[in-house]
Amino acid sequence: MINMKGVTKKYPNGVTALQGIDVSIQQGEFVYVVGPSGAGKSTFIKMMYREEKPTSGRVIVNGTDLSKLKDSQVPKLRRQVGVVFQDFKLLPSLTAYENVAFALEAIEEKPAIIKKRVTEVLQLVGLKDKAKMLPSELSGGEQQRVSIARSIVNKPKVVIADEPTGNLDPDTAWDIVNIFEKINVQGTTIVMATHNRDIVNTIRRRVIAIEDGRIVRDEQRGDYGYEA
Amino acid sequence: MKPSTFRRHFRESFKNLGRNAWMSFAAVSAVTVTLLLVGVFLTVLLNLNKVATDIENDVEVRVLIALETTDAEQQALEEQLKGLPEVDSVTYSSKEQELQNLIKDLGEDFGLFKQNNPLYDVYVVKTKQPEDTAKAAKKIQQLDHVEQAVYGEQKVDRLFNLLEMSRNIGFVLSLLLLFAAMFLISNTIRMTIFARRKEIEIMRLVGATNWFIRWPFLLEGMWLGLIGSILPIAAVAVGYSYVEDFIKGHTQGHFIQPLSYFPFIWQVSGIMLLIGAFIGIWGSFMAVRRFLKV
Ligand SMILES: Nc1ncnc2c1ncn2[C@@H]1O[C@H](COP(=O)(O)OP(=O)(O)OP(=O)(O)O)[C@@H](O)[C@H]1O
Ligand SMILES: [Mg+2]
Numbered sequence: 001m002i003n004m005k006g007v008t009k010k011y012p013n014g015v016t017a018l019q020g021i022d023v024s025i026q027q028g029e030f031v032y033v034v035g036p037s038g039a040g041k042s043t044f045i046k047m048m049y050r051e052e053k054p055t056s057g058r059v060i061v062n063g064t065d066l067s068k069l070k071d072s073q074v075p076k077l078r079r080q081v082g083v084v085f086q087d088f089k090l091l092p093s094l095t096a097y098e099n100v101a102f103a104l105e106a107i108e109e110k111p112a113i114i115k116k117r118v119t120e121v122l123q124l125v126g127l128k129d130k131a132k133m134l135p136s137e138l139s140g141g142e143q144q145r146v147s148i149a150r151s152i153v154n155k156p157k158v159v160i161a162d163e164p165t166g167n168l169d170p171d172t173a174w175d176i177v178n179i180f181e182k183i184n185v186q187g188t189t190i191v192m193a194t195h196n197r198d199i200v201n202t203i204r205r206r207v208i209a210i211e212d213g214r215i216v217r218d219e220q221r222g223d224y225g226y227e228a
Numbered sequence: 229m230k231p232s233t234f235r236r237h238f239r240e241s242f243k244n245l246g247r248n249a250w251m252s253f254a255a256v257s258a259v260t261v262t263l264l265l266v267g268v269f270l271t272v273l274l275n276l277n278k279v280a281t282d283i284e285n286d287v288e289v290r291v292l293i294a295l296e297t298t299d300a301e302q303q304a305l306e307e308q309l310k311g312l313p314e315v316d317s318v319t320y321s322s323k324e325q326e327l328q329n330l331i332k333d334l335g336e337d338f339g340l341f342k343q344n345n346p347l348y349d350v351y352v353v354k355t356k357q358p359e360d361t362a363k364a365a366k367k368i369q370q371l372d373h374v375e376q377a378v379y380g381e382q383k384v385d386r387l388f389n390l391l392e393m394s395r396n397i398g399f400v401l402s403l404l405l406l407f408a409a410m411f412l413i414s415n416t417i418r419m420t421i422f423a424r425r426k427e428i429e430i431m432r433l434v435g436a437t438n439w440f441i442r443w444p445f446l447l448e449g450m451w452l453g454l455i456g457s458i459l460p461i462a463a464v465a466v467g468y469s470y471v472e473d474f475i476k477g478h479t480q481g482h483f484i485q486p487l488s489y490f491p492f493i494w495q496v497s498g499i500m501l502l503i504g505a506f507i508g509i510w511g512s513f514m515a516v517r518r519f520l521k522v
């Protein structure tokens with residue numbers, strides 16, 4: 001599903017954010033990416049949806065070699081990969097429903113299919129009743145659920161989340177992780193960078209720990225491993 | 229493109245227009261001023277061109293008969309003229325008739341000359357082909373009792389200088405204004421792009437193609453250009469109907485005529501619409517290229 005071989009990323013300002021990353025993630029896995037601040041977790045994740053290109057090495061997602069991918073081919077990749085962020089990235093002038101529908105309109109999906117899919121995913125994240133509300137009328141957790149709904153609305157094989165619970169209180173964070181679990185059970189690969197020790201230590205899954213741009217630990221059913 | 233997508237781009241482009249109402253207004257005004265100038269310039273130029281071709285296509289040679297020519301000599305001259313192979317017809321016009329024509333064309337002021345008519349008696353010679361006119365005139369000039377043989381192309385040379393000059397001036401002016409208008413449109417679109425950068429970022433994340441992202445901005449630019457061309461087209465359409473009437477009143481029966489209202493007005497409107505749309509799309513294309521990086 002996701003394969004990295006010898007991936008190094010050096011930013012133009014000279015910072016080396018990743019060094020010699022080798023990793024393989026299978027379809028259907030649920031993976032936590034942990035590590036101290038500035039370790040390179042976000043950079044690692046950005047490699048997977050080609051927000052950044054590796055300086056050297058190969059990144060293969062769903063059979064596509066991203067290091068060779070032309071700019072014009074990036075939209076095709078993005079349609080196979082859902083992304084979720086700490087700050088939700090919702091459009092403030094659109095309702096919850098419209099924010100989700102936006103992802104399908106942007107890839108020119110048929111109106112009938114848009115309606116069906118958006119209704120389905122809003123139901124899945126438990127926001128059917130709040131479909132007509134604006135982001136400003138929703139709590140942080142609800143906003144994040146809208147953004148998760150948006151990330152899965154076109155049925156991607158993998159969802160990548162960068163600290164999706166970073167802005168949320170502990171209870172709400174649990175709600176969000178439960179939704180990821182639900183999505184994972186349906187066969188979608190989940191890669192989630194997080195600082196949430198409780199969650200990592202409770203819902204035991206594969207843990208990839210990154211420090212100074214290197215993978216220092218990669219365990220099935222691992223723990224968070226850092227002091228809170 | 230799917231119809232629903234097309235409708236979306238349409239909708240978005242209109243929303244954008246309203247969002248930066250003042251910038252849109254400035255850009256539209258710039259296009260309006262530019263196209264007004266272009267419109268006037270085109271009207272003048274095309275009419276000068278028409279005059280030039282009218283003259284070039286004129287088959288008339290006016291043979292001024294020397295003053296001390298007797299009736300018999302004049303008769304002989306007429307025979308000679310009719311004998312020339314290029315000549316189709318020869319008509320006599322006395323200097324009194326010539327003065328009448330002049331008064332009719334240019335106004336009563338010339339009535340002064342009724343006392344002391346400075347004009348010549350004239351043979352109006354028509355050649356069979358426009359291209360023969362110069363040759364025939366040259367031959368006629370050699371004949372006895374001919375003061376001068378005047379034909380259109382001599383006048384054309386001076387006209388061409390005028391034509392050339394107005395063309396150059398109009399061209400440079402229009403070009404400068406076109407660039408200014410394009411720049412303003414480009415700036416307006418840049419503001420829209422800036423206002424929508426979050427939306428654009430999300431579109432990229434969910435896999436929208438670059439063209440999907442570009443379309444609303446290109447359309448917005450096109451609207452700016454097209455809206456800007458409305459007023460100039462109306463101005464030329466109304467203005468030219470007056471100008472044409474005015475000029476026609478003075479050139480009745482003359483071989484030089486202004487361009488008639490139709491289809492001229494369609495052509496000029498079409499050209500102005502095209503220019504408006506073009507600078508709109510081009511201006512926004514530059515903004516999209518520079519600030520969207522797609
Ligand atoms: N666009 C960029 N340009 C230059 N340097 C960058 C850029 N993005 C990140 N870096 C640098 O790369 C290193 C890794 O950053 P990254 O954002 O991947 O860390 P992180 O593990 O996600 O940290 P955090 O837990 O705080 O989010 C840092 O030193 C950071 O300063
Ligand atoms: Mg980060």
